[in-house]
Amino acid sequence: MSPLTVQYKEANQSKITTDIYLPPNASSANSPVLINIHGGAFMLGHSGMVSKPQIDDCLSRNWIVVVPNHRLCPGVNILDGPMTDCRDLLDWIYNGSLDTYLQTQKRPHRVDMDRVMAFGTSSGGMLALSLGYDVPRPPRAILNFYGAVHFTHPSWTTPLPHIQSKLPPLAPGFIQAVYKEYPIPTNSSISLEGQDQNEEATAGANSAAPNFARPRDAFAFTQLANGTVLEACFPGERDVREIDPVERIGEGFPPTFIVHGGADRMVSIEVSWKLLEVLRENEVECGMVEVPGEDHTFAMGMRVGSRTWELQRQGFDFLEEVISRS
Helix, strand or coil: CCCCCEEEEECCCEEECCCCCCCCCCCCEEEEEEEECCCCCCCCCCCCCCCHHHHHHHCCCCCEEEEEEECCCCCCCCHHHHHHHHHHHHHHHCCCCHHHHHHHCCCCEEEEEEEEEEEEEEEEHHHHHHHCCCCCCCEEEEECCCCCCCCCCCHHHCCCCHHHHCCCCCHHHHHHHHHCCCCCCCCCCCCHHHHHHCCCEEECCCCCCCCCCCCCHHHHHHHHHHHHHHHHHHCCCCHHHHHHHHHHHHCCCCCEEEEEEEECCCCCCCHHHHHHHHHHHHCCCCEEEECCCCCCCCHCCCCCCHHHHHHHHHHHHHHHHHHCCC
């Protein structure tokens, strides 16, 4: 399954692309669109590092799946980089640019502008949620897998010993070389997606192990190990609550579903409980499923047909139910 790839934006010489997966059969009816945002702690990953079985499931529902790249921190902060890029991608869809591009294909598909959805994993979950506020037109519904939210929770400044134990000695000057990267990259060779944080990368996942001879890998895993991801990716005197979906959800926020692993050691499930609480307080249509025994980024390693697979599909069923309404 090879996607189409097109540039949707350029920023300070960073050419930012998105992959587009099309349902197998063009239809006379307009197709819903799912924006699928990769994870990677805002510092790692790229559009190829998403679950292909999940994409297949979405294509079987006759959805167009759009998987964007975005600029990676820390050369740009979360708000000015990843959030702005994903919001521009949403606008790119709504202003008709995706539809125009698709009409150049041999079997053209058309976009249903009233059924645009957003989905993301980990940091991508936060970016999907950020499309629900401070935008001219939010998505119809949002699906968040173990997203980075509730930034005042103590877990965001707590070191992670299971990551610290893997770090070799690293010279501070070496890891700071990441700030010299220009243009700001939109593609790292690795991701957190699919990696078993106990030992090696999960078998079969399309994610390589970190290479600590690369400044970006060394920098990112140092921040994760030390509990300094937010400090690195949203530095300065600005209040982190400015970019926290938990603080920004209000009346009119899109229907939202949450999926989180019960054994997540990277993003505490408590932050998703808080997100659910806030959604309910604001009378947002919402739901959540806790997947027993699953650690962070389980979506990349799960087996189709397994209990985990069936539980996480409830999120996509939620999206489908929402967009089925007139």
